[in-house]
Amino acid sequence: MNARLLDPATGRDERGDLLVDGYMIADVGARVFPDGVPSTIETIDCRGFCLAPGLIDIRVFTGEPGAEHKETLATASEAAAAGGVTTIVVMPETDPVIDDVALVEFIARRAREAAKVNVYPTAAITKGLKGEGMTEIGLLKLAGAVAITDGSFAVASAQVMRRTLSYASSFDMLVMQNAIEPTLALGGHLNEGEVATRLGLAGIPTEAETIMVERDIRLVELTGARYHVVSISTAAAIDAIRRAKARGLPVTCAAAPYHFALNENAVGNYRTFAKTSPPLRTEEDRLAVVEGLREGTIDIIASSHNPQDQDSKRLPFAQADAGVIGLETLLPVSLELFHNEGMPLLDVLRKLTIAPASLLGLRAGALKPGLPADLVIFDPHQPWIVDAEKFLSKSKNTAFEDRAVKGRAAVTVVAGAIVHRNGL
Amino acid sequence: MNAPTSVPFARRHLLRIEGLSAAEINGLLDLADSYVELNRQVEKKQSVLRGRTQINLFFESSTRTRTSFELAGKRLGADVINMSVEGSSIKKGETMIDTAMTLNAMHPDVLVVRHHDSGAVELLSQKVDSAVINAGDGSHEHPTQALLDALTIRRRRGKLAGLTVAICGDVLHSRVARSNIHLLTTMGIEVRVIAPPTLLPRFIDRLGVGVFYDMKKGLQGCDAIMMLRLQTERMHGAFVPSIREYFRFYGLDKEKLASAKPDALIMHPGPMNRGVEIDTVLADDIDRSVIREQVEMGVAVRMACLQALLVPAPNRAAKVERLRTVLFGP
Numbered sequence: 001m002n003a004r005l006l007d008p009a010t011g012r013d014e015r016g017d018l019l020v021d022g023y024m025i026a027d028v029g030a031r032v033f034p035d036g037v038p039s040t041i042e043t044i045d046c047r048g049f050c051l052a053p054g055l056i057d058i059r060v061f062t063g064e065p066g067a068e069h070k071e072t073l074a075t076a077s078e079a080a081a082a083g084g085v086t087t088i089v090v091m092p093e094t095d096p097v098i099d100d101v102a103l104v105e106f107i108a109r110r111a112r113e114a115a116k117v118n119v120y121p122t123a124a125i126t127k128g129l130k131g132e133g134m135t136e137i138g139l140l141k142l143a144g145a146v147a148i149t150d151g152s153f154a155v156a157s158a159q160v161m162r163r164t165l166s167y168a169s170s171f172d173m174l175v176m177q178n179a180i181e182p183t184l185a186l187g188g189h190l191n192e193g194e195v196a197t198r199l200g201l202a203g204i205p206t207e208a209e210t211i212m213v214e215r216d217i218r219l220v221e222l223t224g225a226r227y228h229v230v231s232i233s234t235a236a237a238i239d240a241i242r243r244a245k246a247r248g249l250p251v252t253c254a255a256a257p258y259h260f261a262l263n264e265n266a267v268g269n270y271r272t273f274a275k276t277s278p279p280l281r282t283e284e285d286r287l288a289v290v291e292g293l294r295e296g297t298i299d300i301i302a303s304s305h306n307p308q309d310q311d312s313k314r315l316p317f318a319q320a321d322a323g324v325i326g327l328e329t330l331l332p333v334s335l336e337l338f339h340n341e342g343m344p345l346l347d348v349l350r351k352l353t354i355a356p357a358s359l360l361g362l363r364a365g366a367l368k369p370g371l372p373a374d375l376v377i378f379d380p381h382q383p384w385i386v387d388a389e390k391f392l393s394k395s396k397n398t399a400f401e402d403r404a405v406k407g408r409a410a411v412t413v414v415a416g417a418i419v420h421r422n423g424l
Numbered sequence: 425m426n427a428p429t430s431v432p433f434a435r436r437h438l439l440r441i442e443g444l445s446a447a448e449i450n451g452l453l454d455l456a457d458s459y460v461e462l463n464r465q466v467e468k469k470q471s472v473l474r475g476r477t478q479i480n481l482f483f484e485s486s487t488r489t490r491t492s493f494e495l496a497g498k499r500l501g502a503d504v505i506n507m508s509v510e511g512s513s514i515k516k517g518e519t520m521i522d523t524a525m526t527l528n529a530m531h532p533d534v535l536v537v538r539h540h541d542s543g544a545v546e547l548l549s550q551k552v553d554s555a556v557i558n559a560g561d562g563s564h565e566h567p568t569q570a571l572l573d574a575l576t577i578r579r580r581r582g583k584l585a586g587l588t589v590a591i592c593g594d595v596l597h598s599r600v601a602r603s604n605i606h607l608l609t610t611m612g613i614e615v616r617v618i619a620p621p622t623l624l625p626r627f628i629d630r631l632g633v634g635v636f637y638d639m640k641k642g643l644q645g646c647d648a649i650m651m652l653r654l655q656t657e658r659m660h661g662a663f664v665p666s667i668r669e670y671f672r673f674y675g676l677d678k679e680k681l682a683s684a685k686p687d688a689l690i691m692h693p694g695p696m697n698r699g700v701e702i703d704t705v706l707a708d709d710i711d712r713s714v715i716r717e718q719v720e721m722g723v724a725v726r727m728a729c730l731q732a733l734l735v736p737a738p739n740r741a742a743k744v745e746r747l748r749t750v751l752f753g754p
Contacts (some may be wrong), residue, residue, distance in 0.1 A: 197625040198442065200542040200563035200602055205626070270543030314521060316541030318562070 001033070001043050003051035003377065008350035009366035018051060020373040023415035028367045044424060046377050049410060052349050053365050054086025054117075054374035056356040057330060059176075059230050059254065059302035061151070061323065063394075064110060066095025071307035071394045073107070076327065077115035079305075079393035081420040083328040084376035084409030087118040087364055088305075089356075092129070093151030099124035099135045104143040116419040117412075118374065120146045120360070125164050125175065129153050134164055138171050146360045149176035149230065152277050152306075152322070154212055156182045161216065165225035174360065176228045179212035179237065180204065180278055189318050191264045191279040199270060201317060204279050206234040213237040217244045220251055228359065229253035231304050233278040235288030242297045252359055253292075254300035257326060257333035258399050260289040266399060272313045272320035273397050276304070279322075290341050293351065300359065301351045303330045307395030324399040328391045332405035335380055339406055345380065375413040377424060382408050433732040437549045437556040440565045441606040449607060453575050456721070456728035460579075463499070463723055472735055473502035476533040482508045482559070483520065483539040488694055488719060489559050489568075493536045496726035502533075502734075520544060521551055528552040533734055537561075542599075555733040563597045563658065569693050570603035572725040574611065576718050577648050580689055585612035590642055590684070591633075592618040593652035593674060593701050596625055596663070600693045601652060605631050618642035619674065622663040639674055643683040650691045651676050651702050667700055677703040681712075689714050 001017040005028060016030040017037070037043055057080065063070035073090070080088050090107060092098030098107060104121050111119030123145035127133045137148060148168060154177055155161045161177075168175050185204040190196050192203025213229055217240060220227045232238055232253045244251040258266075258276055263286045266274040274280055292298040306323025313320050326333075334352060337343040357365030364374050386403045388396035412420035433448055441449075462468060478497040480490055490506060497504040507527070518526075520539065527535065534555040537545045542562030549556040560566040578584050589608055595601040595617050608615045609632045616634040617624060629635050636642030643649060654670065664670045671677075676690065690706055690713045698704045707713055 192626055194627045194630045197627040197630065198602070200561075200565070200599060203626070269546060311519075314547075316520070316539065316544035316547060316562075318541045318543075 001037055001045055002048060003046035004048060005029070005367060006050050006052040006346060006349055007367040008346045009053070009354040009368065011346065012367065013346055018367060018375070020413070020416045023372055023417075025367060025369050025371050025373045027369055044377070044411060046424065049377050049379045049424065050345075051367075051375060051377050053353040053367055054376045054412060054414065055084050055330060055352045056087040056362065056365055057085045057303050057305065057327060058089040058300065058356045058360065059091065059256075059304045060088040060327065061091045061093060061304075061306040063307060064094065065106070069394070070309050070312075072114065073110050073119060074114035075392065075394040076305070077117045077119065079325070079327040079391060080117045081412045081414070082392050082409065082422075084331045084378055084412050085117060085327055086374035086376065086412060086414045087120065087362065088327070089120045089122060089146060089360065091149065091151045092122055092124040093153075097124050097128050098122070099127050099129075101136065101139050101143045104140055104145050108144050117414050118364070120144070120362070122147045122149050122176070124148065125150045125155055126160065131156050131160060134160070134167065137168050137173050141171050141173050146362070147174040147176050147228070150178070152178050154178050154180050154182055158215060158219065162219050162223065165219050165223040165227065169223050169225035172226065174226045174228055176230050177212070177216060178231060178277065179209050179216065179229045181208040181212045184208040184211065189275065189279070190267055191281050193264050193282055195264045195267050199267070199317070206236060206281065206285065209234045209278055210236040210240060213240045217249065217251060220244070220249050224250070226250045227252075230302065231256045231259065231278055232292070232298060233259045233281050233289065234285050238288050238292040238297055242292075245297065252299045253297070254302040255289050255293060255298045256302060256304040257330060258324060260286060260293060261333050261336055262286070262399060270317040272315065272317055273324060273401070274399050275317065275320055275322045276324055276399070277322040290337065293337060294341065294343055294347075299351065300356050301330070301334050302356070303327055305393075307393055308397045309395050313397055324397050325388075325391070325393045325395055327393060329386060329398060329400050329405070331376075331378065331409060332384070332407045333400060335407040336405070338380065373413055373416040376409050377411040378407055378409050380407040382406060384408055435733070438567050438729055438733060439546050439549060439556065439558045441567045441570050441603045441610075442565070444607075444610065446610055449571070449574070449610060452571055452725070452728050452732060453578060455731065456571065456575050456724040457579070459724040459727045460721065463720070468499050469501065470499060471501040472731055473497065473500040476502045476734055477531070478502045478504045478534045478536065478730065479527055479532045480504065480506045480536045480559075481523070481527065481538075482506070483537070483544070484509075484560070486538055486559070488722070489538065492719070492722040493559060493726050495723050496730055499723070500727055500730060502730070520548060524548045524551050528554065534730060557729055557733065560599050562599065563602070564599050565603045566599040567603050568722070568726055568729055569600045570607040571729070572718055572721040573604055573650065573691060573693070574607055575721045575725055576691065576714050577689065579721075580714065581647060584608070587647040588614040588616070588645055589648045589650065590616045590618055590646045591650045591652065592639065592642070592676065594623045594654050595619050595628060595652065596623045597655040597658040598652045604650060605633055609633070616642050616646070620664060639680050640683045643680060646684040646688050648689040648691055649676065649681070649684055650693070652693070653695065653697055654700055671700060675699070675701055675703065676706055678706065681706060688712070691715065691718060693718070
């Protein structure tokens with residue numbers, strides 16, 4: 001009760017209440033309780049805070065199975081809940097790689113046992129992420145994989161990609177690609193720009209992304225498959241997506257918060273916590289990502305949460321693993337688009353809720369009676385300072401340490417149950 | 425002769441040239457200059473670093489730099505230990521940081537570190553209590569090489585500002601090039617880089633240098649020519665089609681040298697690949713080549729750097745002394 005109801009799916013932005021019955025949303029609106037709230041039901045007084053569908057993060061790496069010291073499904077779900085994220089889609093880049101029906105079922109089972117939030121597995125495109133043999137896409141879909149992706153790897157071979165798209169289209173399986181042309185990016189560790197020149201590190205040119213996106217768009221045109229760029233970072237690639245959409249192709253893309261909140265200067269003096277894949281780009285590219293989000297070319301914001309421990313990060317830049325955690329900063333850093341870039345709040349939330357839900361066909365992402373009660377209550381203006389030591393994620397590799405941000409989940413609800421409460 | 429006892433160098437480490445002021449660079453060069461004569465005497469031993477421990481920690485092989493640092497430390501009276509990766513615990517899987525922490529526990533006063541990764545020396549410096557001198561990190565910087573190059577030019581030309589210097593060859597992989605670009609531009613020298621585009625970082629012009637693909641054009645009017653070694657060991661794949669093609673267009677020979685000033689200095693940080701980037705005849709030309717002089721300056725420059733980092737300036741020493749008196753009595 002007393003909430004500012006925000007539902008990007010319907011455009012609802014009004015003061016009102018939301019009634020949960022069991023695990024479902026029962027009613028929502030300004031006049032849910034015309035005669036006052038009955039005393040028999042448990043209530044949360046939102047005191048005017050925003051109440052929105054729980055966030056859906058469609059790109060989350062965990063260390064389970066194989067690197068549980070970095071993150072487990074349980075700790076990732078704790079971090080998600082604290083960040084207002086009620087659904088995570090986990091990447092198949094584990095040890096072993098999720099490229100088999102039994103492993104998809106393993107993830108689903110482990111998630112049921114251990115996770116506080118909804119967890120959906122993806123499966124690999126190629127066996128062992130090796131870029132060669134195709135996985136059993138049909139069977140993986142039946143087992144519950146919501147999309148296929150080779151994680152942080154790109155499918156390099158045009159032939160393999162063509163066949164994958166062609167075959168996946170018959171199952172209406174979404175193909176997600178980290179679009180980096182690997183031979184052009186070979187040996188590179190950060191954006192090929194002035195920072196790389198100064199630091200004496202080999203760079204990854206923006207063209208590595210553009211070439212891959214443009215190639216894949218041609219293959220989408222050939223095959224008709226649904227294709228999604230998991231983390232877009234360059235102005236030219238965003239432009240390519242824009243043109244593909246204008247031609248009516250089933251192409252979508254997501255951006256990670258660090259690509260609209262940071263640029264290559266964050267690498268500074270070899271900060272490995274600013275090493276990402278794709279790398280942080282120039283200020284011009286950052287502004288293009290903001291613009292892409294604003295005008296809708298970029299459909300989704302996904303954190304690309306990628307936990308790495310000290311042993312993977314406390315190394316010379318070239319030896320360090322790429323990746324930063326993002327579940328607990330997804331909401332506040334995304335809200336910077338609202339606070340600083342003038343994007344309407346509902347538009348920002350759309351990219352974190354109904355847009356990813358629609359892309360993957362999930363029954364979530366809206367404040368609609370009958371849907372599971374996955375909710376987040378937050379004050380978009382609550383100021384706080386990022387301090388990774390206080391995060392619930394097992395790894396502490398945030399790129400936003402000490403950043404002053406606004407907006408934090410006060411209450412997170414998954415299927416009608418409170419999984420996180422801090423304030424209210 | 426009496427060397428200056430201190431220089432205005434209030435830094436804990438020497439990790440990079442980028443960010444040093446012209447005054448700091450001049451201070452180091454002046455101090456180094458005073459050691460050149462000393463090094464030519466029969467009796468070379470000084471005592472300014474007596475009781476100090478210097479560890480040369482080399483994760484990448486080196487002959488001249490390590491020897492030069494060792495001599496520099498010993499001539500100033502320090503106890504010098506050499507550690508190289510061969511035969512050390514690094515081979516047994518110990519991380520660089522752990523090696524550094526282990527050595528740190530033995531209380532060295534200065535670590536001289538070379539590593540094959542850019543940024544590695546800086547990372548190491550954050551984990552130890554001693555001063556750290558970067559003796560070359562990946563393709564990033566090699567500060568003492570740039571200082572010795574500058575000293576060589578300054579002694580030959582009597583000044584630095586207003587000169588034109590060309591840096592030729594594998595700039596992409598060269599830490600020597602980056603340190604020299606920062607140092608020479610800071611000192612008011614016009615710097616040009618000359619190389620095939622495949623051996624130049626894409627945004628090298630942002631460092632304030634002129635970019636030339638044609639060696640004869642690039643060398644016009646130059647006072648000094650720094651040749652760089654083709655670093656095949658750092659290359660993924662082919663950057664140039666062949667050695668003979670490279671030498672034809674970018675190797676320093678008499679014909680190309682004719683474009684530079686008649687008395688232009690020929691420099692090379694070593695080790696040289698004769699017939700790849702430089703003609704043997706020119707490398708050995710005693711009138712033009714200052715390659716051996718560079719090596720000589722190296723020892724003096726490293727003595728200066730060690731002293732600047734380890735011997736506190738008089739005003740700082742006096743402050744410490746005053747504090748000691750206040751705390752513990754006279």
